[in-house]
Amino acid sequence: MELPPGAPPSPLFTLRETPLSGRAIFAAQDIPADTLVFRSADLVLSVVLREYRREVCGHCFSYEYGRDLLVRDGGVGFAFCSEECRQLWREEQGEVGVECWRKVEGLVRGRSREDSEMVDVGLPRPRSKEIDEAWASVGAQAELIRVARAGERDANTVPQGLSNERQVRLANGATAHVGGVKVTKQHRKALQKALLSPINPDVMTFCAAGLLWRYNHPRDWDKLLALAVDVTPYHNSDDLQAFTRTYLHLLSILPLPVLELCTPDTLRALSTRDSHNSFGIRSLEDDGSEFFGYGCWPSASYFNHSCGPNVEKRRVGRAWEFRTAQEVKAGEELCITYLSGEERKLSRGRRGVVLRANWGFVCGCERCEEL
Numbered sequence: 001m002e003l004p005p006g007a008p009p010s011p012l013f014t015l016r017e018t019p020l021s022g023r024a025i026f027a028a029q030d031i032p033a034d035t036l037v038f039r040s041a042d043l044v045l046s047v048v049l050r051e052y053r054r055e056v057c058g059h060c061f062s063y064e065y066g067r068d069l070l071v072r073d074g075g076v077g078f079a080f081c082s083e084e085c086r087q088l089w090r091e092e093q094g095e096v097g098v099e100c101w102r103k104v105e106g107l108v109r110g111r112s113r114e115d116s117e118m119v120d121v122g123l124p125r126p127r128s129k130e131i132d133e134a135w136a137s138v139g140a141q142a143e144l145i146r147v148a149r150a151g152e153r154d155a156n157t158v159p160q161g162l163s164n165e166r167q168v169r170l171a172n173g174a175t176a177h178v179g180g181v182k183v184t185k186q187h188r189k190a191l192q193k194a195l196l197s198p199i200n201p202d203v204m205t206f207c208a209a210g211l212l213w214r215y216n217h218p219r220d221w222d223k224l225l226a227l228a229v230d231v232t233p234y235h236n237s238d239d240l241q242a243f244t245r246t247y248l249h250l251l252s253i254l255p256l257p258v259l260e261l262c263t264p265d266t267l268r269a270l271s272t273r274d275s276h277n278s279f280g281i282r283s284l285e286d287d288g289s290e291f292f293g294y295g296c297w298p299s300a301s302y303f304n305h306s307c308g309p310n311v312e313k314r315r316v317g318r319a320w321e322f323r324t325a326q327e328v329k330a331g332e333e334l335c336i337t338y339l340s341g342e343e344r345k346l347s348r349g350r351r352g353v354v355l356r357a358n359w360g361f362v363c364g365c366e367r368c369e370e371l
């Protein structure tokens, strides 16, 4: 098959469609044990959970046994293990990106903890219809906010001589015509209302990171779109609502250049692709017992799962390395495991529950079939 955009190219393996597990990677030749078969460094977006932000480097994800990192960038809400990482992070985000994180941090900081705590009580995943309805239900408010923000843009761009009267009128809160768009109290109220609604900081980080990646890498968007799709990616109704609210938050605060990309289509594409393709960012010691967050690396997302994997993955800073755990014969499928250290020890039945819940498939790997 023709390689999808972003899929891993290698003389050691090929990508093929399979009847039961989508696209899969097969060895193109005999591969000795402990061979580095692939290195993936194409990080699209990452979320370092809010509670780990002071301890896990925002760029290379290093972690010093829970010690606070020395280089803090309070304005953007990230901490770094070195000045070099801070600089690399800033270069990657670009000027607009750094401004975006400043706005996000300004909104999130100081909000009460209750706002950020979503309780998962095992409620069902919203189905497609509920998801469509939830996104449609915020459409009208989103349009009002867009008009309010367009007014801001027009006020910023009218020529000097003409601008004062328009800007004063806007600042006074009265009805004003700005660049052909009538900005009224109703528009500004819609924006204020969005800003007052509860915030889930980690959902906010996910959406902002994805939008910024699309903004900074417009040609790479199809690499994300090429990934396996989960049409019901939200864990429960609260989670879905956290996303639709975040959409309105971001519409209200994002720097103007990113605003056009902030659409339900973009945000839904990020969730439907991230869901079955993201990798946990965990501590490198203790069998990865600490879960710091997660990220999406498209080229790493073509390895299927086996409960008895022949490939081991290992995070090295911001990249993933994939090494054969044993000798692999030409034609064999190359599989990693999607299970965490503790989960690997579970019985077949319990592993099945985890894999179905988190990854949406019934595992038919050799280890499962043997029993």
Ligand SMILES: C[S@@+](CC[C@H](N)C(=O)[O-])C[C@H]1O[C@@H](n2cnc3c(N)ncnc32)[C@H](O)[C@@H]1O
Pocket (backbone or CB within 6 Å): 020, 021, 022, 023, 024, 227, 228, 276, 277, 301, 302, 303, 304, 305, 306, 359, 360, 361, 362, 363, 364, 365
């Ligand atoms: C990270 S993607 C792996 C690549 C995927 N097969 C594709 O075509 O893009 C994860 C998805 O692959 C499928 N998959 C992976 N391992 C599987 C397995 N052992 N049995 C069945 N399906 C599997 C599931 O649909 C899962 O949600």
